[in-house]
Amino acid sequence: MPDLVPQHLRRLWSEEGIYPGAAVFDLFLGKAAVQPDQPAVFDDDGVTNYSQLREKALRLAAGLRGLGVRAGEVVACQLPNSALACAVELATAALGATVLPFPTGRGHRDVLSLLRRSGAVVTVIPARYGDVDLAATMAELRPELPHLRHVVVHGAEAPTTVDELLATEPADLDDLPSPDPDTAVRYLVSSGTESEPKIVAYSHNALIGGRGQFLKRLQRPGRPMRAMFLIPLGSSFGSCCTFGVLCALGGSLVLQRKFDPVQALRAIGEHRPTHLAGVPTMFQRMIGSPEFAGTDTSSLQALITGGSLIDPQTVDRCVADFGCTLINLYGSADGVNCHNGLDDPPHAAKTTVGVPNPSVCSIRIVDDSGADLPPGEVGEVLARGPMSPMCYVNAPELNERYRTPDGWARTGDLGVIDPVGRLRLSGRKRDIIIRGGSNISPAQVEGVIAAHPSVLSVACVPVPCPDLGQRIAACLVAVPGAAVPDVAELAEFLRVQGLEPRKFPEVLLEMDAFPLTPAGKVDKRALAQQATEVFTATRGDEPARV
Known part of the structure; x- marks a missing residue:
């Protein structure tokens, strides 16, 4: 995997002591050795100390290795915040593999994109998230993911479960690899402005030293x-x-x-x-x-x-x-x-x-x-700087667009x-909407709405909101003879299409045509102003005609 940061800078940061020059799991083992009884994680299930977290990580590492996970491969993890999620990250790192954690609640479009682009060979998921059967959803997606060899489920019966991995004898430390600290250990997901989420590769040194x-x-x-x-x-x-x-x-x-x-x-x-x-x-x-x-x-x-x-x-x-x-x-x-x-x-x-x-x-x-x-x-x-990631994963066009040659x-x-x-x-x-601290790509939302049979054209813009910072307004031009959906109807359509609820528009404007800039592009600034006026007046309960 390419590293876009010049190697002489990485070496300089190592010489200056900013980088530890050690793998993350080795650093964790060092902490656990000197403070085995110190609490590592307080979560909804209680308290896990460093010794107990070490045990969980080594059992999961042995279990993942039994599934065929090897150094350099990718393990995805969609577990909610917990000591178990931390243990999956540590176990993956212990094998010299790369972990791709991403939050529960992402729509199946994003999940498919992340697993496909990362080439994940294993994914660890909860059986359910709210009223969504994640195990069933993953079963539907698997035919489109040839790299994915195993789905490990937590909280329900399945061909492979987290409990089975935890029942494995702990991995022997002498049998674990010694990863190069300049190789990738974690993938971070960046929503950004793209129609699909981006994946960014971080090395051991960049995570610890950055x-x-x-x-x-x-x-x-x-x-x-x-x-x-x-x-x-x-x-x-x-x-x-x-x-x-x-x-x-x-x-x-x-x-x-x-x-x-x-x-x-x-x-x-x-x-x-x-x-x-x-x-x-x-x-x-x-x-x-x-x-x-x-x-x-x-x-x-x-x-x-x-x-x-x-x-x-x-x-x-x-x-x-x-x-x-x-x-x-x-x-x-x-x-x-x-x-x-x-x-x-x-x-x-x-x-x-x-x-x-x-x-x-x-x-x-x-x-x-x-x-x-x-x-x-x-x-x-x-x-x-020392925190800089290596590159975007399997996306040279993003490296060219968002990183300079140096x-x-x-x-x-x-x-x-x-x-x-x-x-x-x-x-x-950049064209982006920040709703409750979450980056949302208007391009992605527009692409899904455009598939609605009653929508001819769509443009999504932000409207200011005192609670969430911004909300999403969808400006719609209807197919001749049709009527645009209301907020509830559009939400149901987007849910079926696999878009997560945080990306659903909460303001709708029905328009005969979009305003254009002198260059012939949709004038999103004008649309945002109109949408803000509508939201202020109506709170976006029903589509408004402009």
Whole structure:
């Protein structure tokens, strides 16, 4: 697999001690050896210490090896947040294989794309997610996935189950491979603006020396990190959990299968986390819960918010109500990272994302030609550093589009370096909708809606929402003689087509024709303005004619 970052830089980061020069599972074994009884994961099933997690990982490694998994192959994992999900990641790494975690709840279109592009030979899934029979869905998809040899199911009878793997005798450490720390160990999923999700390859060194270094900067001396992650482990943000908090820091994780503000507050009181990571909407919902007033949040050193822009008012409220620092994180699966620090003045998180740290990720601001701009001028944000991933997986066209020849990530975001060196974001170049911290590609949603028999043309645009940041508005032109579906009818159609609910439009505009720019393209800016007016007036309950 190609590494787009120049090798002399990787070697330099190793010489400087930023990279550990060791495989992630070896680092985990080192932590487990010195602190076997320390809690590794608090989850909905109880507490798993380092020794118990080591045992689970070695049993799963033996079980996966029994299924034929070898070094260099890919194991996908769609389990909800739990110690078991962490153990699957560790077991895969122990075999020198690459793990591809992604959240439960993705539609079957995305699942098919991820498994096909990654070439996964095994996938580990829960039997059900809500009212969806994932095992049955996977059975339907398997004929389209020639690489997929086994589906391992948790929570129900199946030809291969997680319980069977856990019943395997633990793998002998002497029989495990010694992976090159510059080879891929984890694939991260990036929604981005493509019609299908992107997959980004990370090496052992980039995870520990990049994301691990980022976490170390947020840890107070003498107090190990106990991080409560409200977002899925299968997300880009969640990639900091197993290989970051556990393997790099030797800390603890507090995890819940699904975010619920009341249950999250109870977990804070019970497990006393030092850090709470989530998107702004989650913190808002927790503060708004009646349980909040009775919750002791004094253990918290910092809230870490990412995935969505946060407004100054929410920053102030979070700092005041939770009683700790708020870390405004700008990051992505593409290796981007910048954030304010634990001891920065409170105003830094309101309008900036902190000072770039070259030991994690350097930031450049460039013009349309790629030339560097001086501080104070707005341009596109480029990122490269020890955190940088190797490449996009099986997608040379994405490497060409989103990476420079010398490995810088083209973020598509606009930013400026202010007079004191902090990065201030100024907007986005890319066509993307951020709903509740989740990146949604309008192109993908448009492609599915376009298959509706009553829809002639479709364009999806964002409308602002105080709760979720943005919602999706679908502007529709009907087939002559037909009527566009209402919100409920369209949602049912999209569900059948395999699109996950978070991508369903909540505002519909029926139009005779789309406004066009002078160049003849659909004027999405004008559509967004019209959609916002409709949403404000009607809350999007029924299609509105424009």
